[in-house]
Amino acid sequence: xxxxxxxxxxxxxxxxxxxxxxxxxxxxxxxxxxxxxxxxxxxxxxxxxxxxxxxxxxxxxxxxxxxxxxxxxxxxxxxxxxxxxxxxxxxxxxxxxxxxxxxxxxxx
Numbered sequence: 001x002x003x004x005x006x007x008x009x010x011x012x013x014x015x016x017x018x019x020x021x022x023x024x025x026x027x028x029x030x031x032x033x034x035x036x037x038x039x040x041x042x043x044x045x046x047x048x049x050x051x052x053x054x055x056x057x058x059x060x061x062x063x064x065x066x067x068x069x070x071x072x073x074x075x076x077x078x079x080x081x082x083x084x085x086x087x088x089x090x091x092x093x094x095x096x097x098x099x100x101x102x103x104x105x106x107x108x
Contacts, residue, residue, distance in 0.1 A: 045070060 015023045049059045049070050058073035 042068065 015025055017023055045068070049061070052072065053059055060071045060073045063069045063071045
């Protein structure tokens, strides 16, 4: 039996600069407002789609829940539906943290 991996991106934001120009990981509490999360997700999806276009992939926009997603054009329909629900496939894998990934003391 073959199992397929579902590409499911949750974030494209990996760091932010403060007023002095220092790079920090985003603070979860600051970015977890419903509107910012949705807007940030849209920016991340747009950036990922553009990166894929630059790599030569054609993109079909307006897919998924609320027509906010995209798919790589030409992927067979059957493959798209294998493991269709990312909610089920990714459940419990997330981590809620305010850890700064650039802070040596907070690295695991």
